[in-house]
Amino acid sequence: MLYREAGQFKTTYSADMAIFPIRQDRVALILLLLFAFIGVPVMATFHIWPLGSDYMLRAILIPFLILALAAIGVNILVGYCGQISLGSGAFMAIGAYSAYKFSTGVHLPLAWLGTALAIPPLPVLPSILLGGLMAAVVGILFGIPSLRIKGLYLAVATLAAQFFFDWVFIRVKWFTNYAPSGSVSAPELNFFGLTVNTSIERYLLCLIFVTLFAFVAKNLVRGNLGRQWMAIRDMDIAAELMGIRPFYAKLTAFAVSSFMVGVAGALWAFVYLGAWEPLAFDINRSFQLLFMVIIGGLGSILGSFLGAAFILILPIMLDQVPHAIGVPISVETVSHLVFIVTGALICYLLIVEPHGFAKLWSIGKEKLRLWPYPY
Amino acid sequence: MKADVKPKPVIAGQGVDAGEVLLAVQNVSLSFGGVRAIRNVSFDIRKGEIRAIIGPNGAGKTSMLNVINGFYHPQEGVITYKGRQRSAMRPHIAASQGIARTFQNVALFKGMSTLDNIMTGRTLKMRRGLLAHALHFGPAKREEIRHRAAVEHIIDFLEIAHIRKAPVGKLPYGLQKRVELGRALAMEPELLLLDEPMAGMNLEEKQDMSRFILTVRDAFNTTIALIEHDMGVVMDLSDRVVVLDYGQKIADGTPAEVQGNQAVIDAYLGVAH
Numbered sequence: 001m002l003y004r005e006a007g008q009f010k011t012t013y014s015a016d017m018a019i020f021p022i023r024q025d026r027v028a029l030i031l032l033l034l035f036a037f038i039g040v041p042v043m044a045t046f047h048i049w050p051l052g053s054d055y056m057l058r059a060i061l062i063p064f065l066i067l068a069l070a071a072i073g074v075n076i077l078v079g080y081c082g083q084i085s086l087g088s089g090a091f092m093a094i095g096a097y098s099a100y101k102f103s104t105g106v107h108l109p110l111a112w113l114g115t116a117l118a119i120p121p122l123p124v125l126p127s128i129l130l131g132g133l134m135a136a137v138v139g140i141l142f143g144i145p146s147l148r149i150k151g152l153y154l155a156v157a158t159l160a161a162q163f164f165f166d167w168v169f170i171r172v173k174w175f176t177n178y179a180p181s182g183s184v185s186a187p188e189l190n191f192f193g194l195t196v197n198t199s200i201e202r203y204l205l206c207l208i209f210v211t212l213f214a215f216v217a218k219n220l221v222r223g224n225l226g227r228q229w230m231a232i233r234d235m236d237i238a239a240e241l242m243g244i245r246p247f248y249a250k251l252t253a254f255a256v257s258s259f260m261v262g263v264a265g266a267l268w269a270f271v272y273l274g275a276w277e278p279l280a281f282d283i284n285r286s287f288q289l290l291f292m293v294i295i296g297g298l299g300s301i302l303g304s305f306l307g308a309a310f311i312l313i314l315p316i317m318l319d320q321v322p323h324a325i326g327v328p329i330s331v332e333t334v335s336h337l338v339f340i341v342t343g344a345l346i347c348y349l350l351i352v353e354p355h356g357f358a359k360l361w362s363i364g365k366e367k368l369r370l371w372p373y374p375y
Numbered sequence: 376m377k378a379d380v381k382p383k384p385v386i387a388g389q390g391v392d393a394g395e396v397l398l399a400v401q402n403v404s405l406s407f408g409g410v411r412a413i414r415n416v417s418f419d420i421r422k423g424e425i426r427a428i429i430g431p432n433g434a435g436k437t438s439m440l441n442v443i444n445g446f447y448h449p450q451e452g453v454i455t456y457k458g459r460q461r462s463a464m465r466p467h468i469a470a471s472q473g474i475a476r477t478f479q480n481v482a483l484f485k486g487m488s489t490l491d492n493i494m495t496g497r498t499l500k501m502r503r504g505l506l507a508h509a510l511h512f513g514p515a516k517r518e519e520i521r522h523r524a525a526v527e528h529i530i531d532f533l534e535i536a537h538i539r540k541a542p543v544g545k546l547p548y549g550l551q552k553r554v555e556l557g558r559a560l561a562m563e564p565e566l567l568l569l570d571e572p573m574a575g576m577n578l579e580e581k582q583d584m585s586r587f588i589l590t591v592r593d594a595f596n597t598t599i600a601l602i603e604h605d606m607g608v609v610m611d612l613s614d615r616v617v618v619l620d621y622g623q624k625i626a627d628g629t630p631a632e633v634q635g636n637q638a639v640i641d642a643y644l645g646v647a648h
Contacts, residue, residue: 013523014516219511223519224494224501226508227487231495234484241444242562243470243499252505299486 003368019218036207041200057199064312065206066267071292071304072217073260078290079298080221081253082233083146084154087161088261088289091135093281094165095262096269097175099131103187104177124189128266135262136255143254147247150236162283169278185275202271209267213260218301220256229253230299261289295349297358306357315342393423396455397598398443398566403452405438405622412438413449414622420566425592426600427613427630431642434619436602437479440568443600444476445469457565471499475564477555479571479602485544489554492543493529496561497522529557532594533587549580556587560595567591569601573608581605585612610634618642 003024010016020026040061044051051057074088105121122130138161145157169175176184189196189205196205220226228249231239240246269276288311296307318338322329329337353360399419405412413435420426428436441447443454445464453460456472475496484492501522507515530536533553538546543554552572559567572588573581585608591597603609609616610630618626618633620642626633633639 013520013527017519017523019511216509220505220508223508223511223515224498224503225505227491227495228498230487230491231484231498234486235482237446237466238478238482238484239495240466241446241470241476242495242558243467244495245467256505 003365003371005369017222019215019222033211036211037204041204044200044203054199057203060313060316062199062203062206062272063268064308065203065210066264066272067289067292067312068305068308069206069210069213069267070261070264070289071296071308072214072301073257073264074289075293075296075298075301075304076217076221076229076260077253077257078293079300079303080226080233081229081250081257083143083250083253084151084290085158085257086155086283086286086290087142087158087165089281089283089285090162090165091139091258091261092265092268092285093169093278094135094138094258095128095131095265096276096281097131097169097184098134098262099127099266099270100184100186101175101177102130103127108174121187123191124187124270125191127187128263128270131266132259132263135265136259139254139258139262140251143251146250146254159283162286166278166282169281181277183275183277186270186273189270196271206267206271209263213263214301214305217256217260221301225249225252233299291346295346295356297356297361300356300358302361303356303358306361310357314345318342395422396420397422397457399455400439400443401453401455403439403442403449403454405435405442405447405449412622413442413619415452416619416622416624417452418617418624418627420598420600421615422598423592423596424598424614425588425612426598427609427616428600428602428619429604429606429609429616429633430619430625433621435622436619437570438622439619440476440570440600440602443469443566444474444568470562473562473565474568475559475562475566476568477552477559477570477572479574481548481551481555483543483551483555483558485542487543488540489535489543489546489557490523490526490530490539492554493526493557493561494522496558497526499562526557526561529560532590533557533560534583549576552576552580552584553587556584556591560591560597563595564597567597567599569599569603571602571604573603573605581608588612 005022005024008023010021015021020029040051040057042048044054044057047053070088070092073091074085077083077085102119102122103124106117106119108117110116142158142161146154149157170182173179176182189202191205196202221229228239228244229252231242231244232246232249232253236246239249265281269280273280292307292311293304294307295310296305297303315338318341319334322334322337349356396419399417401417403416404414416435416439428439430436438447442449445466445468455461456474484495487495501518503515503518507513511519530539533556535550535553535557538550538554543551546554556569556572559569569588573584576584588599588601589612592599601609601613603612613630615628616626616630616633617624618636618639620638625638625642626636628636
């Protein structure tokens with residue numbers, strides 16, 4: 001009864017092609033954004049449950065937002081363009097270390113040219129965006145094999161990127177400014193004179209990035225470029241015969257995807273971790289992002305958020321359950337149980353709904369439109 | 376008219392007048408290893424006609440279409456399109472020169488809606504780049520709306536307005552064929568290649584499709600080459616028919632001429648040895 005589009009007549013193509021054509025969706029999104037931008041900070045300021053402690057923001061919401069941004073990037077490549085990638089962790093690392101280098105100043109001695117490339121330290125925002133840009137450039141390079149190979153073989157090729165950059169950031173000391181431990185720390189988060197310090201400020205910073213990039217991604221996938229990506233994914237031969245250049249479609253997908261993943265990497269390092277070493281972006285991160293996208297829903301921006309929430313938050317929640325209900329079991333047992341339960345839930349979900357949470361969501365909306373009638 | 380007559384050269388970018396040769400295939404041979412799919416075939420397609428390509432299974436009909444739109448590269452022979460010769464080209468360049476096609480087994484983009492599938496056909500006509508689309512504002516939005524209007528005309532024409540937003544993977548076969556025709560029409564092609572547009576359809580669906588094909592030729596001024604196995608359809612629709620058998624051309628002419636041709640009858644019915 002509540003979720004019904006009957007009576008909402010669209011008289012222009014512009015209205016029909018709006019980003020959220022159904023009024024209830026628009027209202028729900030505005031409410032959600034209002035809550036995220038105003039409600040959460042207010043609740044955190046006045047310590048209202050469940051935001052009573054800093055923990056919720058610092059350990060759950062901030063990583064959720066950043067990984068959701070990375071998952072959107074991965075979804076553009078894997079879900080929309082159909083190019084499997086296992087190198088997302090590497091692209092996060094490239095974003096993080098490039099941003100670090102730009103923010104601390106780049107000095108690259110080019111001895112054979114008799115000169116040196118020197119860039120003075122940049123402010124944080126350009127550093128983060130340039131980090132994304134560097135990831136995009138490397139993404140294009142590692143996307144070139146996709147013009148020849150597909151599917152699992154491409155996954156192996158992108159895996160090479162993962163291991164290569166793991167190695168680079170450990171072995172090439174230049175990237176870590178010759179830090180003896182290999183660990184580097186983020187610069188002060190200063191945006192146009194405003195310093196981002198507290199968890200609430202960090203949360204808002206991530207929220208702004210995620211909101212902007214989610215809208216950009218949504219716009220891209222419903223436009224001409226998004227249709228080209230999906231055409232390549234669904235039937236590449238027919239797409240080419242329609243005049244779509246696989247070269248352009250695939251490499252733009254790699255570029256946009258790596259850019260978003262790179263920005264997420266820079267945020268992960270600067271805003272969430274603060275100080276990090278290459279292990280923060282190892283192969284497990286790539287798998288985590290890929291699972292988020294698969295479980296959330298391939299080819300869905302909403303699915304990226306749902307998948308990130310599931311993969312990230314479920315283990316944390318499960319971790320709290322025995323403690324909350326007062327079962328006296330050891331910490332190790334709990335962490336093992338979390339692995340078992342999460343794994344079983346993932347298997348169950350993929351059997352029940354192989355298209356992920358986004359599909360469940362759209363089935364739910366479909367049912368809600370008819371409710372309370374069966375059809 | 377003999378098939379190997381050279382077409383009059385036209386200035387690139389200009390159209391070809393009705394009745395003149397739009398596409399000429401000259402002495403084309405294509406083989407895959409030892410299999411000779413097409414052997415020394417020549418024929419032409421004139422502007423504004425419906426040209427049927429028929430023949431028994433494995434005669435090389437689909438291979439011929441694949442050669443025409445650049446998916447296969449023939450080992451020998453020349454293809455002249457709009458007065459310009461070419462031998463090998465990438466499919467997307469053939470598309471940009473105005474050659475569209477449909478497939479024998481439907482090749483729609485299964486995860487996308489009918490509307491998006493047909494909109495994909497407008498790709499070549501859209502100019503706005505990545506950044507404009509990222510904001511979906513101003514020129515990019517106006518462009519989308521302009522092309523949406525054009526696509527809605529095609530949707531109306533093909534009578535598929537009711538499935539506009541439906542994912543094509545779930546549509547019945549006959550409708551999928553129609554959406555595929557719509558996607559090809561959205562390219563506003565000069566030459567439309569239809570690979571068995573009526574395969575697996577019942578009588579009413581065939582009648583609908585025939586009606587659409589004739590209207591496309593008359594209203595959109597599109598030249599059509601079609602492969603079809605239903606002889607009734609071929610004889611009724613086409614202006615001229617070329618018959619292939621084992622990769623060779625065995626007959627070329629009006630439907631009536633082809634029907635009476637002994638070689639064609641032998642190819643279809645077999646010969647007593």
